[in-house]
Amino acid sequence: MTIQALSAKDAASLDKDLMDVNVGGWSLDQLMELAGLSVSQAVWRMHPLSQGKRVLVVCGPGNNGGDGLVAARHLKHYGYEPTIYYPKEGKNELYQRLKTQLQNLSVPFTDDLTSGLSQSDLLIDAIFGFSFGGPLRDPFGSIISQIENAKIPVLSVDAPSSWDINSGPPSSGPGAKFMPQALISLTAPKPCVKYYQGRHFIGGRFLTTSIAEKYGLVCPDYQGIDQVVEVFKDGDGEFRYAPKEESKY
Numbered sequence: 001m002t003i004q005a006l007s008a009k010d011a012a013s014l015d016k017d018l019m020d021v022n023v024g025g026w027s028l029d030q031l032m033e034l035a036g037l038s039v040s041q042a043v044w045r046m047h048p049l050s051q052g053k054r055v056l057v058v059c060g061p062g063n064n065g066g067d068g069l070v071a072a073r074h075l076k077h078y079g080y081e082p083t084i085y086y087p088k089e090g091k092n093e094l095y096q097r098l099k100t101q102l103q104n105l106s107v108p109f110t111d112d113l114t115s116g117l118s119q120s121d122l123l124i125d126a127i128f129g130f131s132f133g134g135p136l137r138d139p140f141g142s143i144i145s146q147i148e149n150a151k152i153p154v155l156s157v158d159a160p161s162s163w164d165i166n167s168g169p170p171s172s173g174p175g176a177k178f179m180p181q182a183l184i185s186l187t188a189p190k191p192c193v194k195y196y197q198g199r200h201f202i203g204g205r206f207l208t209t210s211i212a213e214k215y216g217l218v219c220p221d222y223q224g225i226d227q228v229v230e231v232f233k234d235g236d237g238e239f240r241y242a243p244k245e246e247s248k249y
């Protein structure tokens, strides 16, 4: 079955529908919890504990960063050793709450990206998601440059940060060479996945048939208790669901 992409505009509109009390009925905290949980499960699949426990979670100022904070908490419970790099903290109280939860678990926050990178086995890119637009503003240009040159694998949340959600990587400057090893698309892939090569998961198990139909999407084929499903690019460059497999959880 072909998987449809969701434009930046439709992703924002779908998000609004999900949180409309009379449509989806969800709160932001609930959606973010499921989004972050699915990010943590994608890590478990692509980078099991045996490949190294140290995970640097780079968080941006919006909800993409919030997904990263939630994922870090779950990873800590799974036995990973997350460290958070959060250069521009979101102002919403929700982010402060997530930060407190991490501090209560003794998850460290660092302001040194260079040493964070050299002391980690995996990086989670939770900097920007579907609301990213325009040229990178400080301090994110240099942060993206460091990440795209990192020697450790990267899992991007919802989109590779710095890529235009609809038109893909910038033609030059920071991000032009950025190709994370793995990507987890939340709800549905964004059009920029056309330019993406690497492992690709879909997560965010909150889509219902009626909302999916409104946006021309198909509900991902999650198995059992899984919060992620892996997809593959076929010969035509289309993403398709992998054949059904035994649940790993």
Ligand SMILES: NC(=O)C1=CN([C@@H]2O[C@H](COP(=O)(O)OP(=O)(O)OC[C@H]3O[C@@H](n4cnc5c(N)ncnc54)[C@H](OP(=O)(O)O)[C@@H]3O)[C@@H](O)[C@H]2O)[C@@H](O)CC1
Pocket (backbone or CB within 6 Å): 014, 015, 018, 031, 032, 035, 060, 061, 062, 063, 064, 065, 066, 067, 127, 128, 129, 130, 131, 132, 133, 134, 135, 136, 137, 138, 140, 157, 158, 186, 187, 204
């Ligand atoms: N339904 C779903 O699937 C759900 C999805 N969820 C997640 O939410 C994500 C979308 O979150 P979002 O809307 O808060 O925006 P996001 O992408 O984090 O970035 C906004 C921040 O970036 C900044 N910024 C923008 N451009 C910039 C630039 N050029 N240079 C520098 N800064 C720039 C911008 O700054 P501002 O313009 O406000 O100054 C703002 O602070 C989505 O991708 C998914 O991960 C779940 O949590 C919930 C359910």
Ligand SMILES: [K+]
Pocket (backbone or CB within 6 Å): 064, 125, 126, 127, 128, 129, 156, 157, 158, 159, 160, 161
């Ligand atoms: K991202």
